[in-house]
Amino acid sequence: MELPFAESWKIKMIEPLRQSSREEREEWLKKAHYNVFQLRADQVYIDLLTDSGTGAMSDRQWAALMMGDESYAGARSFFELKDTITRITGFEFVIPTHQGRAAENVLFSALVKAGDIVPGNSHFDTTKGHIEARKAFAVDCTVDEAKDTQLEAPFKGNVDPKKLEKVLEEHADKVPFIIVTITNNTAGGQPVSMKNLREVREIADRFGKRVIFDSARFAENAYFIKTREEGYADRSIKEICREMFALADGMTMSAKKDGLVNMGGFIATRWEDWYEAAKAYCIPFEGYLTYGGMNGRDMAALAVGLEENTEFDMLRTRIHQVEFLASLLDEYGIPYQRPAGGHAIFIDASLVLTKIPKEEFPAQTLTIELYREAGIRGCEIGYILADRDPVTRENRFGGLDFVRLAIPRRTYTDNHMRVIAAALKNVYDRRDEITRGVKIVWEAELMRHFTVKLAPAD
Ligand SMILES: Cc1ncc(COP(=O)(O)O)c(C=O)c1O
Incomplete structure (x- = not known):
């Protein structure tokens, strides 16, 4: 029998994770003005906000x-x-x-x-x-x-x-x-x-x-x-x-x-x-x-x-995990930027929350729903992040509207990937009931996504 693929390292130190209730998350979301950057990290179960600086050292x-x-x-x-x-x-x-x-x-x-x-x-x-x-x-x-x-x-x-x-x-x-x-x-x-x-x-x-x-x-x-x-x-x-x-x-x-x-x-x-x-x-x-x-x-x-990180086995382990998460999303029919990228899965929110107009920021809404569902923090790489046009000051809706699930290097296991995929499936299954997005209450002139304050759309 051919041996299955496994990580090219073993674990020497662990960091406990805390799960929360849906009621707690609802409260925390409100306090964070529906901007997941404003959450405390200990209010997050699986943190996919970024793969930047969040990996484990050897x-x-x-x-x-x-x-x-x-x-x-x-x-x-x-x-x-x-x-x-x-x-x-x-x-x-x-x-x-x-x-x-x-x-x-x-x-x-x-x-x-x-x-x-x-x-x-x-x-x-x-x-x-x-x-x-x-x-x-x-x-x-x-x-x-x-x-x-x-x-x-x-x-x-x-x-x-x-x-x-x-x-x-x-x-x-x-x-x-x-x-x-x-x-x-x-x-x-x-x-x-x-x-x-x-x-x-x-x-x-x-x-x-x-x-x-x-x-x-x-x-x-x-x-x-x-x-x-x-x-x-x-x-x-x-x-x-x-x-x-x-x-x-x-x-x-x-x-x-x-x-x-x-x-x-x-x-x-x-x-x-x-x-x-x-x-x-x-x-x-x-x-x-x-x-x-x-x-x-x-x-x-x-x-x-x-x-x-310029050795093949290290990179293979990493990309394999991203591809594993992608394979679960394939199983559940959840649309993402294909093929799976190097450091993250980018969910195409415009194909998931089809009832939310772009003016109500579908990817940000999906980011909020995923956190609400399971305490998983993704990141909007979409219309809010695109900022306004520097000349016209209009929102820039010309690009893609993604929820990025960035996988930190050497940090989570494939079981965490299973939890992420299941939580997404639960949101995906009730996607037609999600009809209200968010509106901007306050924003910075540049790089607004870090500090933007949002509220449920009217
Ligand atoms: C492609 C790219 N360039 C530049 C940066 C900025 O790097 P830093 O967050 O270290 O300032 C990032 C951060 O995510 C990035 O992804």
């Missing part, structure tokens, strides 16, 4: 913490981290930052000015926020395939070369760089193929532009290239990473995802002029150049995390 990472060098300048932990990053990416210049958006803030402060246009594939919300806050514009050039959630295609995170070319033909003088997000979080954790990265490089070279990878989930992207793209099955994840990054000029990184740490980030680049320009912003915003917002011990744990 024994080797915990051991590395003890070896951290906390020197203000020139810490050994910085050089160990820098060497690891250079080995994995080929980028020589490295600036640590306290998380991914800080890397964006530092680098974009140097590169983006008012009126600029930054094309890419579904810019992540903080990336878009940092562009728009500088009165520049983020232009989404993702392939149209990503919009059809039921279409099975291997690389729905790709950049559409035609859309990118058009932006460059019309506005080349205003484009400071092209940004490619690997994997494409906003489009459902969908990967970008090596072929597509090569196409982007070719277009960029033709127009004399540089390319940045928003690399939060670069290792998962490499896993999908290995398992889905012709010609890569026999290549190691580390070889694929080197090949991917050879097609970019620099990267911003939220290390809280594929770096397997709870906090951290960095900028890395092959260009000294970018490094010099970013340096000037790192010191006032983040800290001195060899710690940039990170403890020495956190840099030490990150170096180990990057090494571990």
Whole structure:
């Protein structure tokens, strides 16, 4: 008999979970203004708000913490981290930052000015926020395939070369760089193929532009290239990473995802002029150049995390769990962005809550219903997160309206996946009774989803 698949690690430490009653959850929802970001974590049973900084570190990472060098300048932990990053990416210049958006803030402060246009594939919300806050514009050039959630295609995170070319033909003088997000979080954790990265490089070279990878989930992207793209099955994840990054000029990184740490980030680049320009912003915003917002011990744990998470078995274990949850949803007929992404399942709320108009935010309503049902906290990646158009101030209803169930790395078991799927099925079975969505009572101008206050629609 063939042995079944099992995790490539065993558990050394556990954290108890608390379940709650439906009455308690109803009360907590009201107090949180129907925004799950405003819940306390101990009011949540299974927390799928994000896979960012919520994973479990390995024994080797915990051991590395003890070896951290906390020197203000020139810490050994910085050089160990820098060497690891250079080995994995080929980028020589490295600036640590306290998380991914800080890397964006530092680098974009140097590169983006008012009126600029930054094309890419579904810019992540903080990336878009940092562009728009500088009165520049983020232009989404993702392939149209990503919009059809039921279409099975291997690389729905790709950049559409035609859309990118058009932006460059019309506005080349205003484009400071092209940004490619690997994997494409906003489009459902969908990967970008090596072929597509090569196409982007070719277009960029033709127009004399540089390319940045928003690399939060670069290792998962490499896993999908290995398992889905012709010609890569026999290549190691580390070889694929080197090949991917050879097609970019620099990267911003939220290390809280594929770096397997709870906090951290960095900028890395092959260009000294970018490094010099970013340096000037790192010191006032983040800290001195060899710690940039990170403890020495956190840099030490990150170096180990990057090494571990660019190994096939680690990635296979992770993606297998996401695919297992997807297989249960298939069984229950619940629609999600197909095929399952790297770090999360993205439920297509527009196909579930068909009685709720977009003005009443179906994905946010479904997020609330799932919490109400079983204390499971997902996250709306939809119309609320899309913010308003910076010029017209209208809601942006042009994109997809997802509930993202992000799976923290090495944290929950497959039995938790069964609970999540069953809770969703219960909501799905009573979907036609859910006829009232939510309305916005208060919102921030930018990145409103974190703090928005909602109430049941009239
Ligand atoms: C693709 C992508 N880029 C950037 C970020 C921002 O990183 P951080 O949360 O570390 O600031 C995230 C966070 O979720 C992300 O998913």
